[in-house]
Amino acid sequence: MAAGLGFKTFNTGDVLSAADVNGYLMQGVLVFASAAARDAAITSPQEGQCCYLKDSDTVLTYSGAAWVGFDDSNAIQNAIVDAKGDVITATANDTPSRLAVGANNTVLTADSSTATGLKWATPASGGMTLLATTTLTGSSVTISSLSTYKQLLFVFRGVRVASNGNMEIRLNGDNGSVYTFQELRAVNTTVSAPSGAVASTVCRIGYVGDSATSTNLLGGTLIVNGADQTSGVSLTANTGFNDGTGNTSTIVNGRYTNSAVISSITIFAGASTFSSGTVLSYGVN
Amino acid sequence: MSIPTVTIHNASTDEVIVREMNDEEYADWQERVSKQEAEKAAEAEKEVAKEAAQAKLAALGLTTDDLKALGL
Numbered sequence: 001m002a003a004g005l006g007f008k009t010f011n012t013g014d015v016l017s018a019a020d021v022n023g024y025l026m027q028g029v030l031v032f033a034s035a036a037a038r039d040a041a042i043t044s045p046q047e048g049q050c051c052y053l054k055d056s057d058t059v060l061t062y063s064g065a066a067w068v069g070f071d072d073s074n075a076i077q078n079a080i081v082d083a084k085g086d087v088i089t090a091t092a093n094d095t096p097s098r099l100a101v102g103a104n105n106t107v108l109t110a111d112s113s114t115a116t117g118l119k120w121a122t123p124a125s126g127g128m129t130l131l132a133t134t135t136l137t138g139s140s141v142t143i144s145s146l147s148t149y150k151q152l153l154f155v156f157r158g159v160r161v162a163s164n165g166n167m168e169i170r171l172n173g174d175n176g177s178v179y180t181f182q183e184l185r186a187v188n189t190t191v192s193a194p195s196g197a198v199a200s201t202v203c204r205i206g207y208v209g210d211s212a213t214s215t216n217l218l219g220g221t222l223i224v225n226g227a228d229q230t231s232g233v234s235l236t237a238n239t240g241f242n243d244g245t246g247n248t249s250t251i252v253n254g255r256y257t258n259s260a261v262i263s264s265i266t267i268f269a270g271a272s273t274f275s276s277g278t279v280l281s282y283g284v285n
Numbered sequence: 286m287s288i289p290t291v292t293i294h295n296a297s298t299d300e301v302i303v304r305e306m307n308d309e310e311y312a313d314w315q316e317r318v319s320k321q322e323a324e325k326a327a328e329a330e331k332e333v334a335k336e337a338a339q340a341k342l343a344a345l346g347l348t349t350d351d352l353k354a355l356g357l
Contacts (some may be wrong), residue, residue: 026296131296136302140312145297165321177311202317270319272287281296 001046029059035067036150046096089116097152128153129283136277142173144264149283152224152262156239159218164209164243165270169222171233171256172264178233179203181235181254187246199257204237206250208270216242217276220250226261289314 003025010016016025032038038051048065060067076096080088085101087108102108102120109121119273132143136159146152159167170179181203182196199203208218220239226232233256242250256262267279288305295301306314342348 132294132299134292134294134301138292139306140310141292141294143294143296145295165325206322232347268317269319 001048037115038067052096078146087118089118097114097253126155127285129285130280131283132281134276134279134281136269136279138269139273140266141274141279142264142266142267143279143281146227146265146283147261147263147280148228149285150226150228151284152227152265153282154222154224154265154267155279155280155282156218156220156222157213157280159208160212160216160240160275161208161269161272162275163270163272164207165272166204167206167218167270168204168241168268169235170202170266170268171224171262172258172260174258174260174268175201176254176258177201178256178258179254180257181252184251186249196254202268203235203254203256205235205252205267207238207241207248208239209241209243209248210272210275211242211244212275213242213244216244224256224262224265230259232262233262 002019002022004027005019008020008024012211020244029052030038031054032041033053034055035053037075039052042049042051045062047062049062050059051067052059052061059070059071062068076088079099082094082098083100087099089099089103090099091097097116099116099118105118106121106124109119110117111119111121123263131146132148134141134143136156152253161167177199179200179202179263180196180198181200182194184194185192185203185207205222206220209216211217211237218239218241220237222237223233225234225236235252235253235254237250237252240247242248265281288311290303291306291310292303293302310346339349
């Protein structure tokens, strides 16, 4: 096949030479219905000849030995992916490869022993997972389906109740005399005498106020340690708010003395109802 | 008086149910309310007693620092 001559604008009356035909007119892309139609029409393809196949919407060029697809280094071919969640990876330099999506809740992890250097794997222990974001409303809020975490962390934000009082919790809906806690409360720098209870039916986690001023709302954390164990569950709560006249901080340490894995928590708005607030529930492994 | 509501949030399905307390929950709530009110009253009484004691001290010309100095 003659080498291409580039582009030329022919004028009326120009006489086409064999060189014009071979160098300009024969250099285009030939369109065929299929590879079979192409092969029937071009029995002696020339190196560098191009064709477009309508049945597969592909452009091919003849290498001198075979028709081959274009390898556009700047394009991702649709055919490289097959299913939802497929990831395009590489097995080597200039060698793209498909990695099928992993099982639910697995994460993409580097692994040099695999062909692509990647694998889907269950997250390693030690991670913290946001389990729920719950609006505090009504007189109590229960967050369920919390099992299988070594530690549960609850983060309270912007909490207010209708009338000042002690926020309390129960685990697993257990209203037995299974909570023991000690509380230390301070208003500004004055610390009250420690208080608490043994074999209580609720565990106190802090004192909360009814001030609607946004800067006065309660914030704090509650940590439930050993939540996946059937014994040795301890609790630590740190909260603070301002009743409009002073900053109240509360520290509570406690224990849940029943033998059960923790699967739910119920948060009580004291003797009142929640007016605002959110609790973020995290599971830690 | 209207029955207070409870909220139940399933962390697995994210389903949230808000409903009125049932009889058992309402009885439990009333018990906890009574207990908290009693605790509040006891704290208030303690505060009144403390203020009265401080007033008596002041009448004697003493302060809490004086009592601390005596090891009391």
